[in-house]
Amino acid sequence: MIEIKNLSFRYKNREALKGISFSVRQGEIFGLLGPNGSxxxxxxxxxxxxxxPSSGAVxxxxxxxxxxxxxxxxxxxxxxxxxxxxxxxxAAENLMHQGRLYGIAGPELKKRIGEALKKxxxxxxxxxxxxxxxxxxxxxxxLAKGLLHRPALLILDEPSTGLDPGARLDLWNxxxxxxxxxxxxxxxxxxxxxxxxxxxxxxxxxEGVLVGLGTPDQLKKEIxxxxxxxxxxxxxxxxxxxxxxxxxxxxxxxTALQIESxxxxxxxxxxxxxxxxxxxxxxxxxxxxxxxxDVFMHRTGHTFWNEEGRR
Amino acid sequence: MSRVLWVIATLWQRxxxxxxxxxxxxxxxxxxxxxxxxxxxxxxxxxxxSGAAQPQNYLEYFFPGTILLILLFTSIFSxxxxxxxxxxxxxxxxxxxxxxxxxFVLGKIxxxxxxxxxxGVLFLLLGPWAGIKxxxxxxxxxxxxxxxxxxxxxxxxxxxxxxxxxxxxxxAVMNLFLxxxxxxxxxxxxxxxxxxxxxxxxxxxxxxxxxxxxxxxLFGSPALEPFPAVSLSVAVTLVFGFTCFALSAxxxxxxxxxxxx
Numbered sequence: 001m002i003e004i005k006n007l008s009f010r011y012k013n014r015e016a017l018k019g020i021s022f023s024v025r026q027g028e029i030f031g032l033l034g035p036n037g038s039x040x041x042x043x044x045x046x047x048x049x050x051x052x053p054s055s056g057a058v059x060x061x062x063x064x065x066x067x068x069x070x071x072x073x074x075x076x077x078x079x080x081x082x083x084x085x086x087x088x089x090x091a092a093e094n095l096m097h098q099g100r101l102y103g104i105a106g107p108e109l110k111k112r113i114g115e116a117l118k119k120x121x122x123x124x125x126x127x128x129x130x131x132x133x134x135x136x137x138x139x140x141x142x143l144a145k146g147l148l149h150r151p152a153l154l155i156l157d158e159p160s161t162g163l164d165p166g167a168r169l170d171l172w173n174x175x176x177x178x179x180x181x182x183x184x185x186x187x188x189x190x191x192x193x194x195x196x197x198x199x200x201x202x203x204x205x206x207e208g209v210l211v212g213l214g215t216p217d218q219l220k221k222e223i224x225x226x227x228x229x230x231x232x233x234x235x236x237x238x239x240x241x242x243x244x245x246x247x248x249x250x251x252x253x254x255t256a257l258q259i260e261s262x263x264x265x266x267x268x269x270x271x272x273x274x275x276x277x278x279x280x281x282x283x284x285x286x287x288x289x290x291x292x293x294d295v296f297m298h299r300t301g302h303t304f305w306n307e308e309g310r311r
Numbered sequence: 312m313s314r315v316l317w318v319i320a321t322l323w324q325r326x327x328x329x330x331x332x333x334x335x336x337x338x339x340x341x342x343x344x345x346x347x348x349x350x351x352x353x354x355x356x357x358x359x360x361s362g363a364a365q366p367q368n369y370l371e372y373f374f375p376g377t378i379l380l381i382l383l384f385t386s387i388f389s390x391x392x393x394x395x396x397x398x399x400x401x402x403x404x405x406x407x408x409x410x411x412x413x414x415f416v417l418g419k420i421x422x423x424x425x426x427x428x429x430x431g432v433l434f435l436l437l438g439p440w441a442g443i444k445x446x447x448x449x450x451x452x453x454x455x456x457x458x459x460x461x462x463x464x465x466x467x468x469x470x471x472x473x474x475x476x477x478x479x480x481x482x483a484v485m486n487l488f489l490x491x492x493x494x495x496x497x498x499x500x501x502x503x504x505x506x507x508x509x510x511x512x513x514x515x516x517x518x519x520x521x522x523x524x525x526x527x528x529l530f531g532s533p534a535l536e537p538f539p540a541v542s543l544s545v546a547v548t549l550v551f552g553f554t555c556f557a558l559s560a561x562x563x564x565x566x567x568x569x570x571x572x
Contacts, residue, residue, distance in 0.1 A: 048407050049407050050403070050406060050407055070409050071409075073407055073408060073409035074409045076407075078404075078407055080400060080403050080404070082400045082403075083399065083400045084400040084401055084403050084404040085400075085401070086325065086329070086396075086399075086401050087399060088328070088329045088332045088333065089325065089328060089329070093325075093328070096321070097321050097322070097324075097325055098404070100317050100318065100320075100321040101318055101321070101404075101405075101408040101409075101410055102408065102409065103314050103317070103409075105317055129332075145404070
C-alpha cells in the first residue's frame with residue numbers, strides 16, 4: 001500500500017528525515033511512533049501529498065508520489081491533527097463540500113452523507129454549526145469527512161489530540177472496526193505508547209531515523225528479559241557499582257537507573273540480587289515487563305520524553 | 312471538466328453561506344462606505360465645485376468612487392476569509408484534494424466577486440434617493456462594469472492575502488497600499504486637477520480604469536473629458552483582473568513544498 005525507499009526530507013535548515021525505508025501492507029493498522037521533532041509529522045505530510053521528498057522514492061496506493069499525485073489524492077483519506085472543518089458550516093454542509101471536491105454529487109452524495117452521519121452518531125446534530133460541537137464530535141466529523149469518498153488508505157495525524165479518554169477509546173474502536181469491515185489500510189502517527197500498542201505494526205522514528213520496525217510484541221521481545229528501575233540518592237555512583245559487579249547494560253536519567261535483565265534471568269531474580277548487593281544505596285527497586293518506551297530507550301539510549309517534548 | 316465546475320460552484324456556494332452567517336461582515340461592508348459617503352460627500356459637496364465647466368456637484372463626482380470603495384471593502388473582506396481558511400485549517404483539506412488548484416482560487420474569487428457585486432448594486436439603488444441621476448436604462452453596462460471591477464479587486468485581494476498568515480498583517484497592507492490606490496484612482500479628485508507626478512501614478516493605476524468604467528456606465532461617457540475611453544477601461548480592468556487571478560493560481564499551485572510550518 002505504501003513503499004518508502006531511502007526517503008529524506010530537508011526543511012531550509014534542518015534535515016527532518018534521513019534516509020527512511022519501510023513499507024505498509026494492505027489492510028493493516030500501521031503506527032508511526034516518535035517523540036515531537038522525530039519527523040513523523042513530516043512523513044505524514046509527505047504521505048498525504050502535501051510535501052515532496054527531497055530524495056528517495058515513495059509510492060502510495062501503487063502510484064509514485066510527485067508524478068501521480070492526483071491519483072493518490074483520489075485514493076487517500078486524510079485526517080489532520082489540527083481541524084480542517086469550516087466551523088461556520090454545519091456537519092452536513094462540510095461533508096457536502098467535501099463530497100463535491102471528490103467528484104461525488106446528487107443523490108449519491110446525499111446518501112453517503114446520511115450514512116456517514118449515522119455511522120458516527122451525528123444524525124441528530126447534522127444541522128448544527130461545527131463551531132458549536134464538542135471536540136470529540138468535531139473529530140468524528142473530521143473522520144466522516146476523510147472517509148466520505150471511501151479511500152483505500154486512511155492517514156491520521158495524532159488523531160487523539162484533544163480527546164478525552166472515552167472519546168479516544170471510541171476512536172480506536174472505530175478504526176479497528178473500519179479496518180475489519182472495509183479492508184481500509186490505516187496509517188496513524190502518534191506519540192502515545194498505548195496507541196502504538198493497538199497497531200498491527202509500528203515504525204519508531206527518532207530524529208529523522210527509523211529506529212524500530214515490527215509488531216509491538218516483536219519489538220518488546222528484543223529487549224529480552226524484564227526491565228528493572230532503580231532509584232537512589234547517588235545514581236551515578238550506583239550506576240558505576242552496578243556495572244562493575246553485574247554484567248548488565250544500564251541507562252541513567254535524572255530520576256532512575258534502568259537495567260534490562262538477560263533473557264535467561266527473571267527480572268525478580270536480578271532485582272533481588274541487586275537489592276542484596278547494594279541495598280544500602282537503593283531507595284526503591286521495581287521490575288516490570290518491557291514496554292515500547294523501553295524499546296525506544298534501548299534503541300536510542302535516551303528517554304522518549306525529553307524535557308522540551310514533555311506535554 | 313464538469314468536475315472542475317462542481318468544485319468552483321461548491322466553493323462559491325461556501326463563500327455565500329459563510330458571508331450571511333456573519334452579520335457583522337454584512338453590516339461592516341455596506342455600512343462604512345455608506346456613512347463615509349453621506350457624511351463627507353454631503354459635507355464637501357455643498358462646499359466645493361469641481362471646476363466651473365462641470366455640471367456635476369461633488370457628491371455626484373464622489374458617487375462612483377464610493378461604489379468602487381464598496382467593491383474594494385467587500386472584496387478585501389472576502390479575501391480575509393482566505394487567511395481564516397489557512398489559520399483554521401480548511402485550506403489543508405483543499406491542498407490535498409484531487410482538484411486543480413486554480414479551481415479553488417476561482418471559486419473563492421468568484422464568491423468574493425459576487426458579494427462585492429451585490430453590495431455595489433444595492434448601494435447603487437440608493438443613488439436616486441440622494442438625488443443622483445443614474446442612467447438605469449444602461450443597466451447591462453452598469454452590471455458588467457461592476458462585475459469585472461469586482462472580479463479584479465477580489466483577485467488582487469486574493470493574491471495579497473495568499474501570502475499572509477495573520478489578519479493584522481493584511482490590514483496593514485490594506486491601509487498602506489489599497490486605500491492609497493483607491494484615492495489615486497480618481498475617486499476623490501480627477502487626474503486633471505492633480506500635480507504632475509500624481510497624475511503619472513493615476514495613469515498607471517489600474518483602478519483608475521475600473522473607476523472610469525463605472526463612472527461611464529452610470530452617467531454615460533460624453534461629459535467625462537479627463538477620463539480614459541470605455542474600451543481602454545474595459546481592457547485594462549480585464550487584463551488586470553486576469554493577471555491577478557493567474558498570479559494567485561500560480562502561487563496556489565506551487566504551495567505545499569515546505570510552505571506549511
